[in-house]
Amino acid sequence: MIWLLSIAILSAKAIICCAFGIRNRISLGNFIRNLGSDEKAILAHYIITNTTTLPFNYSNAAINRLVAIDVIFMSSLTSSSVLCSSYSILPWAWKIIKNNPVLLEPELSVVRRELDKRIKENASTVDGIKYS
Numbered sequence: 608m609i610w611l612l613s614i615a616i617l618s619a620k621a622i623i624c625c626a627f628g629i630r631n632r633i634s635l636g637n638f639i640r641n642l643g644s645d646e647k648a649i650l651a652h653y654i655i656t657n658t659t660t661l662p663f664n665y666s667n668a669a670i671n672r673l674v675a676i677d678v679i680f681m682s683s684l685t686s687s688s689v690l691c692s693s694y695s696i697l698p699w700a701w702k703i704i705k706n707n708p709v710l711l712e713p714e715l716s717v718v719r720r721e722l723d724k725r726i727k728e729n730a731s732t733v734d735g736i737k738y739s
Contacts, residue, residue, distance in 0.1 A: 635699065635700075635703055636703055636707060636710055639703055639707075639710045639711070642678075643669070645668070645669035645672075646672060646673050647711045647714035648714045648717070648718050649667075649669050649670060649679075650673075650678070650696070650711055651711050651714050651715040651717075651718040651719070652718065653696050653701070653704065654704055654705065654708050654711065655715075655722060659695050659701050660694065661693070662691040662692065663691060664690050664691055665690065666690065670694060673694075674694070678700045679694045679696050679697065679700070680694065680695055680697065681693070681694055682694060682695035
């Protein structure tokens with residue numbers, strides 16, 4: 608009889624955890640969707656380059672906002688440029704935008720078009736980020 612009660616309690620805990628997990632994923636998706644266009648454009652660069660670390664100007668206000676809300680972090684103080692530092696996206700944010708790039712629209716499409724145009728003009732490096 609005790610084992611039946613134990614199974615029921617464990618099952619209830621599993622159901623509750625799944626429900627909270629789904630709710631948290633939806634909340635994080637809404638969090639990304641509600642970012643400003645400058646922040647979404649920065650996150651779009653991570654998707655387009657398919658990397659989790661990129662150099663950005665550390666005086667960029669959108670970069671600093673993303674750092675402040677724990678979406679990205681400064682992963683290296685050294686860079687090839689005096690004004691740039693490497694910034695890495697946190698795993699939870701990478702997973703969400705990688706699996707749901709539509710959350711970054713329309714900024715993702717805009718950034719992709721801009722980069723395609725610049726690359727066609729023979730600029731393989733744009734804003735310190737190498738695209739090839």
